[in-house]
Amino acid sequence: MSYLVLARKWRPQTFDDLTGQETIGRILKTAIANNKTAHAYIFSGPRGVGKTTAARILAKALNCDHGPTPEPCGKCASCLSVSAGSSIDVSEIDGASNTGVDNIRDLRERVRYAPSGGRYKVYIIDEAHMLSTSAFNALLKTLEEPPAHVIFVLATTEPKKIPSTVLSRCQHLPFKRISAQKIKERIKLISDAEGIRIADSALEMIARVAEGSMRDSLTILDQVASFSEDITASEIKDLLGIADIETLYQLTSATIEGGGNKIINIISELINSGTDIRAFTKDLLQFIRNLLIAKIVTNTEGILDLSEEEYAAITSLKDKTTKEHIAIVLSELIKAEPVIRSAFYPRISLEMTLIRLSLLSHFKSINEALSIVRNQKPEVRNQKPEAQSIEVKKQVSKDKRQDEKLESLSDIWNAALEKIDGINHPLYCKLKEGSPTLSHGEIKIVFNGGLSVHAESVKENLPYIKKIINDISNTDIKIKIETVKTKSLSKKDLIEEAKNNPVIKEALELFEGRIENVIPVKSSDQ
C-alpha cells in the first residue's frame, strides 16, 4: 500500500482530537447530546485548521450505530464508511468542481429521499466559496427548510464570498488559527507515535513556521522526516530556506550604517553560495519588522516570538538608530518587495533598494532635526524679517539696567495680558496675536501680515495698555505699535517656501515625499 501522508493519516477522528478548536468541538458535542443540531452549518477559517475534519466527525457522530453520540465509536460500519469516504448517506461535494446551478438542482433532487442506512443524510460542501451566485440562490430554499433528515455543512476558507442570504440560514462556526504551543504538542505526539526522532527546538520551529495551520506543520514534518533520521533545528532551517540570522544582522546593520560596499559584498556572497533572493528578501523584511517592534515595545514578550539568536541580534541592532529610521527602511523595503519578487534579476533590485536605503544613514528623526534647528536659531533667523531680535540683544547688553528688564519682559507682558483679559477680553485676544520686543527702553508690538487689522483697535487702547504695563513694571515704558506687511504667514506661502528650499527639494525627490505640514519655528524669547 502506498504511503499516506501524516496529515491524512492523523486526521482527527473525534471531537476531542480536534486540536485548537475546543470551543467549536464543544458547541457541536453539546448540540448532538441535546439533539439540537442545526440543519445547516458553515465552517470557515484559514487553511489546515480542521474544517473538513470537523464536518466529517459531525457526519460520523450523527450516523454512528451507537448514536447520535458526541463520541463516535469509529468502529461501526457507518463510522468506517464515512472515514473511507464510501458512505451513501454522507456525500462530500467539491464545491469548486461542481460550481454550477445544475449541480445544485441535482443535489436538490437527491435531498428528498430518506437516508438509506443511517439516520441523517449529511451533505458536506467543501470549498463552498467557489459556488456560483445562481448556484447559491438555487440552494436557498433547500437550505432554509430542508427535510428533517438532511444536514448541510458548508466548509470554506473565504466566508466573505458566501452571500448573506446563505450565511443567515446557517449556523456559522468560525475556526481559529491554532496556537504554536498546541501545534507543537500535537506534532510531538505524532512524531513520537511515528518513531520520528526530532529535537524539541526543531518542533518549536516547525510550529512557528506553520503559522497556525496544522496541515502545514504536518507537511513540513513529513518532509523533514524524509530528509534525515535525527532532526535538529538547524536542519529545518536549512530545509525551509530560512535565512541565517548572522547574515540578516550584517546586512541590516550595513544598511543602517551606510556601508554600501558591505551590502554588495554580502549579497554577492549570497549569490555565490546559491540563495533564493526572493525568499531572503521576505526574511529580511520580517527581521526588520521585528527590529522595529523591539524598538517600539518595551516588553516584547508575547508579541515577538523570537529565537535566542535572533533576539540577541535584534537587541544589539536596536540601539544603533532611531525608530523613525527603521520605520522608513521597513516601508521602503515593503514597497520594493513586489518589484524584487517579479524581477528577472532579483539580486539587482535588492542591491539597488538597499544601497538607496543606506544613503539614509545620516537620518535624523523630526524631533532631533528640529532641536538642531532650534539650537542654531540665530543663523536661521538671520534671513527672516524679525532679525531685529539680535539687534535687541546687542543693544541690551550695553545697558545693564535694561538687561534685567528684558529678562522680565515676558513676565511683565504675560502679567499685563492676564490683567487685560480680566477687564477687556476682546483686547486681550488681539494683543495676544502680536509679538512684543523690547528695545531702546520701549516695547514694540509687531502685528504681522494679516494680523495688522488688529493694530488699529489696539492703538485706540494704547494709553490704557500703557498704564497697566507701567503699573506692573513700575517704570515708564513707551509702547509702539507696528505692522509688518511684507511677509504673510499663510500656510500656502510657507509650503511654497519650503518647496523651494534646495535641501528639502532633494529630500522630497529622494523619497518621493510630499510636504504634509509646515510649522514655523517660534522665537523663544517671546
Added chain:
Amino acid sequence: MAFKDIIGQDKAIRILTGTLKRNRVPSAMLFSGDSGIGKKIAARNYAKTINCLQLDGFDCCDKCISCKKIDSETHPDVSVIVPDNDVITIDAIRKVGEALSLKPYEGGEKIVIIDDADVMNINAANAFLKTLEEPPPDSLIILVSSNPDKLPDTIRSRCMNVRFYPLSATGCKEVILKNAKVDDKNMNLILNLSMGRPGLAISMDLKEEKDRFAELLNNMAGGDSKEMWENKDEIKSWLDMAIVFLRDMALRLKLGVKSQELLILPEFAKFKTQNLELKTIFNAYQEMQQVKSLLDFNLNKSITWNYVSSIIKRVVAHSS
C-alpha cells in the same frame, strides 16, 4: 539522466531520495525555486526513479524501458501538464482528476507533473484542492513553480514543498559547460548574468543578448533611432539588462572604478561617472522599473523608445 547527474541541488535530491529510502513518498509535492535551476529535470527523474524497473540504489537506472518511456514522454502513467496560452484551466485540472482515478497501466505509480503551476487560474486552483489533498491511491502530483507565491495558500499547504536554490558559481559553471558551448573569455560574463541559473545561459545566448544591449544603448546615447527593439520580449529583456547597467553605474560611482562586483560594466567603461550624481541613477532606475511594469499594457514601441532614451541620456550624457 538520473539524480546523480543533477548538479548543485544536493538538498532537494536528498529530500527526494529520502522519501524513497524511508518509504514516505507523499501524494502531492511542490517543487519551487527560480527558473532554470533544474526543477523540472528533478521532477522527471523523481518520476523515473519511482517507476524504475531496475533501481540503482535509490536512483533510477536510466536504461530500463520505463525510464526510457518517461524520457520520451510516452509512459502511460506519467503525464506532464503544461500551460496552454499561459494559463492552466479548470478543464485541464478536471482531466488530471479523471486520469488519476484510474488504476496505473503499468503497475507503478500514476504521476502527474504540472509545469508552471502558478499560472493556474483561481477556478482551476480551487477545483484542484480536493484532488490534491486526497488523491486516489498510487498517485503522485508534482507541481513545478518558479513563482510559488502566486499559488493560493490552500494549495501550498497541501503539498510537500521541496525548495530548489540557485546554483553556486562553480556548480553553475559545471552545468553550463556540460550543456552549452562557451568560450573561456565569455565565461565570466555569462556566470555574472545567469546568477546561479544555468538554465538561463543554456536556453539563450547571454553574450549575444549583452552585445545587442550595448548596440542599442550606443544608438540611444548617440540619438540614433533607426534601429530599435523588434518586439515586446526584446524590450523586456533589454530593460532587465538596462537595470543591471544602472546598478553597475551606481556601484562604480559609489565604490570607485575597479571593482570585482561589476557585472557587465567593464564593457561599458567609456561611460564615465565623474560628473554623475547618484540621485540621477536612482531616478533612472525607478523610471525603468515603471516602464517595465507598464510593458504588459499596450505601450507604443517608438514612444517607449523615446522615453527610455531620454532616461538613458540623462545618465550617459553626463558621462561622455
